[in-house]
Amino acid sequence: xxxxxxxxxxxxxxxxxxxTLSCEQNLNHDAMYWYRQDPGQGLRLIYYSQxxxxxxxxxxxxxxxxxxxxxxxxxxxxxSAQKNPTAFYLCASRPNGILNSPLHFGNGTRLTVx
Amino acid sequence: ExxxxxxxxxxxxxxxxxxxxxxxxxxxGLRGLFWYRQDPGKGPEFLFTLYSAGEEKEKERLKATLTKKESFLHITAPxxxxxxxxxxxxxxxxxxxxxxxxxxxxxx
Numbered sequence: 001x002x003x004x005x006x007x008x009x010x011x012x013x014x015x016x017x018x019x020t021l022s023c024e025q026n027l028n029h030d031a032m033y034w035y036r037q038d039p040g041q042g043l044r045l046i047y048y049s050q051x052x053x054x055x056x057x058x059x060x061x062x063x064x065x066x067x068x069x070x071x072x073x074x075x076x077x078x079x080s081a082q083k084n085p086t087a088f089y090l091c092a093s094r095p096n097g098i099l100n101s102p103l104h105f106g107n108g109t110r111l112t113v114x
Numbered sequence: 115e116x117x118x119x120x121x122x123x124x125x126x127x128x129x130x131x132x133x134x135x136x137x138x139x140x141x142x143g144l145r146g147l148f149w150y151r152q153d154p155g156k157g158p159e160f161l162f163t164l165y166s167a168g169e170e171k172e173k174e175r176l177k178a179t180l181t182k183k184e185s186f187l188h189i190t191a192p193x194x195x196x197x198x199x200x201x202x203x204x205x206x207x208x209x210x211x212x213x214x215x216x217x218x219x220x221x222x
Contacts, residue, residue, distance in 0.1 A: 004157075042118060042212035043158075043201070090157050100146040100165070100205065105157030 002027045004106035006091050011111045013085075021076045021109045023091035030096040032074035033103065036060065037088040046089075049074055050096060078111065085113045116141045120202050120213035127192050127220045135187040135216045137202030147185050149178050150201040152215065158201055192220045 004025045013019045025032065031050050035043040045058030049068040063082025068074055074093075078085045088110050092103040119138045127133055139147070146165055150158035162171040164180040171178045175196060177188040187200055199215040 006157075009155075040123075040214055042214050043203075044212075045209070092157075100163060102148055102160040102163060103158075103210070104160070105150075107157045108155070110155075 004091055004093055004104060006089075006106035006109050008109060009107070011109055013111070013113050015113055016080045017113075018077055018079050019085075019111065019113075021078065021089055021091075021111070023074045023076065023106060024072055025074075025091075025093045025104075025106075026072060027093055027104060028071070028095075029093035029104070030071070031094050032068070033092040033094075034058075034064070034066065034074070034076045035090045035092065037090055037108075043090065046076065078113075085111060087111060116204065116206060116209070116211045118202055118204055118211050118213035120200075120216050122216060123214070124217045125219070127189070127218065129193055129220055129222050130191045132188070132190045132192070134189070135200055135218070137185040137187070137213055138183060139185070139202075139204045139211075140183075141204045141206050141211070143206045145205045145207060147180055148203040148205070148210075149185070149187055150203065152199045152201055154199075161200075189218065192218070194220045194222050196220050 007022045033048040034046040047066040049055035065077045090108045091106045094101045117140045121136045149161040152158040162178040167182045179186045197220045199217045201215045202213045
């Protein structure tokens with residue numbers, strides 16, 4: 001089955017450590033996205049990539065970094081510069097060129113930093 | 115700035131008790147309004163896209179409608195398996211903005 005795989009499901013880190021969240025898709029989608037979800041708030045866009053080797057900052061990119069070396073993969077690194085990293089992180093994708101196609105989401109990674 | 119407000123925050127229903135969720139929005143140049151369902155600990159699952167005022171979409175017990183300022187998600191005769199958080203999102207030419215969601219609990 002085609003879909004988006006995020007791993008791990010749960011991640012625990014000490015403050016001051018960088019951590020990388022994995023996102024892999026086999027939907028052959030060009031565009032990939034990272035969102036952060038906090039209780040009582042809407043999803044907020046961290047980074048997105050429309051094509052391999054190119055990515056753009058979203059609304060809350062500070063303290064995060066990404067790479068897009070392959071079409072299938074869009075890993076997110078949460079750096080020690082992120083002030084409040086504990087959250088539920090969602091990766092999504094959609095095909096380019098199809099007007100208003102909906103986002104397809106993975107099942108998320110819950111990151112806890114103590 | 116685009117805004118998406120969902121109400122109520124939480125909704126408790128008895129099985130079979132129909133109700134509606136509201137999504138109010140302000141956006142410059144609406145390109146689409148999306149409804150998603152999200153189960154606890156999972157990613158959102160796409161339900162509907164609405165493009166213009168007056169449009170309606172249905173799927174099983176769910177029906178989504180759209181006006182120029184808001185969208186409603188009607189749940190008819192809900193079952194316990196309809197319990198989830200329902201998210202609304204609006205897209206303009208540049209971005210997709212999400213509401214905080216309505217958490218629906220249906221008791222048997």
